Amino acid sequence: MAEAEETEQRFGEFVVVRRHGFVAELVLDRPKAMNAVSTEMARSLGAACAALGADQGVRVTVLTSTHARAFCVGADLKERNSFSDAELVRQRPTARGAYTGVLELPMPTIAAVHGFALGGGFELALACDLIVADSTAVVGLPEVSVGVIPGGGGTQLLPRRVGAARAAELVFTARRVAAAEARELGLVDQLVDEGADRDEALALADRIAANSPVGLRAAKRALRLGHGLDLRAGLEVEDAAWRSVAFSADRAEGVAAFNEKRKPEWPGE
Numbered sequence: 001m002a003e004a005e006e007t008e009q010r011f012g013e014f015v016v017v018r019r020h021g022f023v024a025e026l027v028l029d030r031p032k033a034m035n036a037v038s039t040e041m042a043r044s045l046g047a048a049c050a051a052l053g054a055d056q057g058v059r060v061t062v063l064t065s066t067h068a069r070a071f072c073v074g075a076d077l078k079e080r081n082s083f084s085d086a087e088l089v090r091q092r093p094t095a096r097g098a099y100t101g102v103l104e105l106p107m108p109t110i111a112a113v114h115g116f117a118l119g120g121g122f123e124l125a126l127a128c129d130l131i132v133a134d135s136t137a138v139v140g141l142p143e144v145s146v147g148v149i150p151g152g153g154g155t156q157l158l159p160r161r162v163g164a165a166r167a168a169e170l171v172f173t174a175r176r177v178a179a180a181e182a183r184e185l186g187l188v189d190q191l192v193d194e195g196a197d198r199d200e201a202l203a204l205a206d207r208i209a210a211n212s213p214v215g216l217r218a219a220k221r222a223l224r225l226g227h228g229l230d231l232r233a234g235l236e237v238e239d240a241a242w243r244s245v246a247f248s249a250d251r252a253e254g255v256a257a258f259n260e261k262r263k264p265e266w267p268g269e
Helices: 039-053 077-081 085-103 120-126 154-162 164-173 179-185 197-209 213-226 231-246 249-259
Strands: 007-011 015-020 023-028 060-065 070-072 109-113 116-118 130-134 138-140 190-192
Touching: 007 039, 015 039, 023 039, 023 197, 039 085, 060 070, 060 197, 070 109, 070 120, 085 120, 109 120, 109 197, 116 120, 120 138, 120 154, 130 179, 130 197, 154 164, 179 190, 190 197, 213 231, 213 249, 231 249
Parallel strands: 023 060, 060 109, 070 116, 109 130, 116 138, 130 190
Antiparallel strands: 007 015, 015 023
């Protein structure tokens, strides 16, 4: 498969997808509101993720921000304040679609976090497989401080990262966690110098994208579906994922390239 060219596509006003070869960059681009997730932005995120999920040429997706001091500050509370109860109910599927869109991307995903990643902003990062954060990052789920709960997956994704008790403490106190402690607690996976989060995340994506796209998607599927199952059930999930790739063109190319001591040229099928 030939490497894809550099392209850019805008989804609505606030979301951009940039292609860097086999890596897609999903860009939060609402800088005037520190990337607060409005209804329009949520709808655009869902649409962008649907397009990325259908694109077999994307091997890794990196979630980034154009705002200098924030990854994403969560839901647009100014917009929410204007909603009637009925409007809030109608908006809920659109909001959920943004978070599940990122969560259900079939390829490996990396969040590049700097500055504030709070509430729904941190939930977007948690929806990714890996989080690279710079030294300015501040993360947290403060929803109970405004009378709600994390509604973008936070109550489910955070304990899967840090355990039930630690997640409970963070959700119940609504506290913000600075970068160094976030790394220590496992809230982020890699801590880098200020301003280096995007470059480091894209470099990590390039290293991942060198591997079989068929293998990467199957490995993600096994990791996600097997989590929380007992060992026997988890091994059945793994076996099903293995069978889906064992007779693929990628597997044949990978074995041939290894034996011929050359770099594989993945068919992607």
